[in-house]
Amino acid sequence: QVLLVQSGAEVKKPGASVKVSCKASGYTFRSYGIVWVRQAPGQGPEWMAWISTYNGNTKYAQNFQGRITLTTDTSRNIAYMEVRSLRSDDTAVYYCAREGGMDVWGQGTTVTVSS
Amino acid sequence: DIVMTQTPVSLAVTPGEPASISCRSSERLFESHDGNTYLDWYLQKPGQSPQLLIHTLSYRASGVSDRFTGSGSGTDFTLKISRVEPEDVGVYYCMQRSDFPWTFGQGTKVEIK
Numbered sequence: 001q002v003l004l005v006q007s008g009a010e011v012k013k014p015g016a017s018v019k020v021s022c023k024a025s026g027y028t029f030r031s032y033g034i035v036w037v038r039q040a041p042g043q044g045p046e047w048m049a050w051i052s053t054y055n056g057n058t059k060y061a062q063n064f065q066g067r068i069t070l071t072t073d074t075s076r077n078i079a080y081m082e083v084r085s086l087r088s089d090d091t092a093v094y095y096c097a098r099e100g101g102m103d104v105w106g107q108g109t110t111v112t113v114s115s
Numbered sequence: 116d117i118v119m120t121q122t123p124v125s126l127a128v129t130p131g132e133p134a135s136i137s138c139r140s141s142e143r144l145f146e147s148h149d150g151n152t153y154l155d156w157y158l159q160k161p162g163q164s165p166q167l168l169i170h171t172l173s174y175r176a177s178g179v180s181d182r183f184t185g186s187g188s189g190t191d192f193t194l195k196i197s198r199v200e201p202e203d204v205g206v207y208y209c210m211q212r213s214d215f216p217w218t219f220g221q222g223t224k225v226e227i228k
Contacts, residue, residue, distance in 0.1 A: 035217070037165075044208060045157075045165060047217040061216040062116075101155050101170025101212075103177070108164055 002026035004096050006106035012086050012113050019082040020109045022096030029077040030054050033099035036070065036081050038092040039108075050099060051079060086113045117142050117211050121220035128199040129228045136223045138192040138209035145213065153212040156185055156194045159222075160205040168207075169194065201227055 007021040022034060036048040049060045051070040058070050069082045079096055091113045098104040118141035128134045144152050156169040167176040169185035172192070182197045196203060204227055209220040 044206070044222045045159075045210075045219050047210070047219065050215070050217075059215045095164055101167055101174075101176070102157070102165075102210075103167045103170070105164040105166070 002098075002104050004098065004104055004106035006094075006096060006109045009110040010112070012111065013115055014087055014113055016086050016113075017082060017084045018086060018111050019080055020094050020096075020111070022079040022081075022106050024077045024079070024098070027098075029072075030074055034070075034072070034079040035097045035099050035102055036068075037095045037097060037102075039095070040089070040092040043092075045095075048094075049081070053079065083111075086111075088113050088115075116216055117144070117214060117218050119209055119211055119218050119220035121207075121209060121223050123223060124221075125224040125226065127226045127228045128196075130201060131198050134196040134199050134203075134225060136194045136207050136209075136225075138187075138194070138220050140190045140192070140211055143189050144192075144211055152188065154185070154187065154192050155210045155212065156183075157208045157210065158203075158205050159208065165208065199225070199227070 003025045005023045010018050012018050030053045033052045035050050037045045039045045051058045053072050071080045093108040093110050095108050096106040120139045122137045152172040154172050157165040158168050159165040168179050168183050173185045184195045186193050206222045206224050208222050
């Protein structure tokens with residue numbers, strides 16, 4: 001069974017950082033890139049970034065350039081997204097998804113930013 | 116960035132009746148070198164992650180009913196549901212991955228009358 005399992009919910013203060021993990025199973029990790037999407041409360045999804053699990057190449061949405069970093073651990077089939085300098089409007093559910101028509105999604109990680 | 120605009124914003128449909136959702140891109144989604152148009156459709160049911168319905172313009176994802184059909188070209192794309200069923204309720208999103216950054220439409224909420 002193809003699965004992406006994300007790390008648990010986080011509560012952070014403004015200015016802090018958060019690192020979300022996304023563990024893949026059931027398929028060859030390096031055959032598909034990983035996409036990160038977030039969804040603020042009551043809003044639609046917003047594409048954030050993509051990473052090639054094959055060579056580590058990345059693409060970031062302009063909104064997040066310089067504030068997020070994507071990495072992978074191919075030995076453990078895990079993708080990571082770190083978001084720095086958190087603001088209250090970063091409060092959202094963060095999803096990872098398998099690229100190529102995002103056919104597999106993680107369950108989402110709720111990140112709450114509040115003082 | 117390519118802006119994706121969906122219409123209508125919401126839709127109430129009688130079970131068994133058809134439904135259609137339009138998605139328009141601000142720039143032409145050119146076919147890639149492999150001849151594909153990278154336009155996808157997703158359904159998000161309440162409290163769930165989005166799920167892929169249609170990828171690459173017209174290919175149904177694994178397990179998706181043949182009641183769902185994707186079509187279009189250039190800047191105009193359509194998702195059609197031939198006969199709406201109660202389990203089809205949720206918010207539908209189109210998304211282009213023809214060019215970075217990938218962008219979603221704002222969503223169309225489908226409800227049952």
